[in-house]
Amino acid sequence: MAIRKAEPYKIKMVEPIKLIPRKERDKKIKEVGYNQFALKAEDIYIDLLTDSGTGAMSDYQWAGIMMGDESYAGSRNYYNLEKSVQDIIGYKYFVPTHQGRGAENVLFPIMIKEKGQYVLSNMHFDTTKAHVELKGGRAVNLVIEEAFDTETEHPFKGNFDLGKLEGFIKEKGVENCAFIIVTITCNSVGGQPVSMENIKGVKKIADQYGLKVIFDAARFAENAYFIKKREVGYENKQIVDIIREMFSYGDGLTMSAKKDGIVNMGGMIAIKEDEELYTISRSMVVPIEGFPTYGGLTGRDMEALARGLREVVEEDYLESRIGQIEYLGQRLIDAGIPIQRPVGGHAVFVDCKKFCPQIPYNQFPAQAVCVELYKEAGVRAVEIGSFLLGRDPETGEQLESPMELLRLTIPRRVYTYNHMDVVADALIEIWKKRETLKGFEFTYEPEVLRHFTAKLKPIE
Incomplete structure (x- = not known):
């Protein structure tokens, strides 16, 4: 049996996190126009929005x-x-x-x-x-x-x-x-x-x-x-x-x-x-x-x-970091969830064209999975697809991204394998009911980098 290496560090300080009830999560995401960027950090259980500036320093x-x-x-x-x-x-x-x-x-x-x-x-x-x-x-x-x-x-x-x-x-x-x-x-x-x-x-x-x-x-x-x-x-x-x-x-x-x-x-x-x-x-x-x-x-x-x-150039650090991401990716692969393979360096990317093919690109399938993941388990992720890509600057037409990805971005030296299991378990539950997911449309759309501040509503 393969022996998993432990993280090349020990924990010296911790920050409490809390999972708010499901009814509150449903209310919070609706109040912010179904845009995960607008959620308060205190309302997040596991925050996989980005690995940018969210790591733990030594x-x-x-x-x-x-x-x-x-x-x-x-x-x-x-x-x-x-x-x-x-x-x-x-x-x-x-x-x-x-x-x-x-x-x-x-x-x-x-x-x-x-x-x-x-x-x-x-x-x-x-x-x-x-x-x-x-x-x-x-x-x-x-x-x-x-x-x-x-x-x-x-x-x-x-x-x-x-x-x-x-x-x-x-x-x-x-x-x-x-x-x-x-x-x-x-x-x-x-x-x-x-x-x-x-x-x-x-x-x-x-x-x-x-x-x-x-x-x-x-x-x-x-x-x-x-x-x-x-x-x-x-x-x-x-x-x-x-x-x-x-x-x-x-x-x-x-x-x-x-x-x-x-x-x-x-x-x-x-x-x-x-x-x-x-x-x-x-x-x-x-x-x-x-x-x-x-x-x-x-x-x-x-x-x-x-x-x-x-x-960052220490190999045992890099092996541990990328190994944690590979672990999450493998759990999703084992459950039949389509992801970008092989697993990348800082995140697991779920292929939402295949996850919920009933949602067209201009209704943002990856954003639909992103919203559902927060509702399911208080996990904040991010859409990397047509919502992020935006419109043609000359014609104003919605561009179609070649891929509709949900990015599960892992901060450096922050979460444990138990946190990865919570994320995987939540996505597996959503995968089981994926046919029920629906797309989104704008209620407010800024011209530049719209995904940061836009507001959406579900398409009924």
């Missing part, structure tokens, strides 16, 4: 909090963070920001030279796509087709389709392409990794056409772990060496450090060696985020991040 990170240097300029914590970035990522320059979208807000206007230029990615996440479009660019996704078949066991479903990438550049003209974003891991197709071979291929095409490669590096360590476990030639390499090789094929990155930085707030721009791009980015941070040596962060935030970047 005693070493908390000790660093007490060493915060809150000098406006030149904080020692900035220089500690700079050293971590250079040691782990291997880039010469970096600029802190308050989080990932702050980094995008600074960098993208610099790199999108003309309105209408294309930004090419394996798959843009929602805020990344929004920042591209707000800056006048057009987001294009070029992930491999296998990513959209949840039953296919492809080891690197986050990969670019390299043929489509080069074909698009040729068809549209390189002058109409701003830059390339490599999202690691690729969140919108199920937290799926990108192989080293594929990253090299992207860089080769980029160099051929004179385009810069920018990583969306929110989950860089998890991507490196998958490379070590799944890609031939990397099985004996250290995680930090894989990370440095990955980033060597790029020109820069934006990072929401609230994921693999294991902090509650933080982000950055890092640039490999382009001093001009760094200088412009550094100057643009000032009016948008703050002085270049704090960039919207306190000194204590920067110290926690400097330490978190060093902890």
Whole structure:
């Protein structure tokens, strides 16, 4: 019998959670327009909305909090963070920001030279796509087709389709392409990794056409772990060496450090060696985020991040984290529930096109399962599908997402296997009555990033 390894940490402090009664849950979700983002945290039992900023920091990170240097300029914590970035990522320059979208807000206007230029990615996440479009660019996704078949066991479903990438550049003209974003891991197709071979291929095409490669590096360590476990030639390499090789094929990155930085707030721009791009980015941070040596962060935030970047590359931590997610995924697979396979790095993604095929894309099947999961067990998850995707910016027509996914996002070092069992048991109960689920329509729909604040009602 396989022996399960225990978590590579012990619990030092706990926070009470409470499951409110079913009647109250039904009332709460209705009052907020069936949008899980609007629920109060105190009304959630197990919160799987996101892994962004929701992880538990270590005693070493908390000790660093007490060493915060809150000098406006030149904080020692900035220089500690700079050293971590250079040691782990291997880039010469970096600029802190308050989080990932702050980094995008600074960098993208610099790199999108003309309105209408294309930004090419394996798959843009929602805020990344929004920042591209707000800056006048057009987001294009070029992930491999296998990513959209949840039953296919492809080891690197986050990969670019390299043929489509080069074909698009040729068809549209390189002058109409701003830059390339490599999202690691690729969140919108199920937290799926990108192989080293594929990253090299992207860089080769980029160099051929004179385009810069920018990583969306929110989950860089998890991507490196998958490379070590799944890609031939990397099985004996250290995680930090894989990370440095990955980033060597790029020109820069934006990072929401609230994921693999294991902090509650933080982000950055890092640039490999382009001093001009760094200088412009550094100057643009000032009016948008703050002085270049704090960039919207306190000194204590920067110290926690400097330490978190060093902890996230520890293999026993990564093995434990991804093992917990694999456990939840396997429980759902064993129950016959369709999920994106293989299980990704930060979440389990339920295929709601197959879960409730009676609900069409424009009535948001994954949102229906999301609402029912809260009613069933007080578990908050999130829709990654047509509700999130939104409308065509030119025609206003509802876009159809290639996948309708319910994301069960696991915070780092927060929940136990017992919590995973509660989630699995609840979804299995919903699976048994899935034919009764109904779709939703808007009662309020904002124009940008609508899924955060929209209000809905069930379709009778």
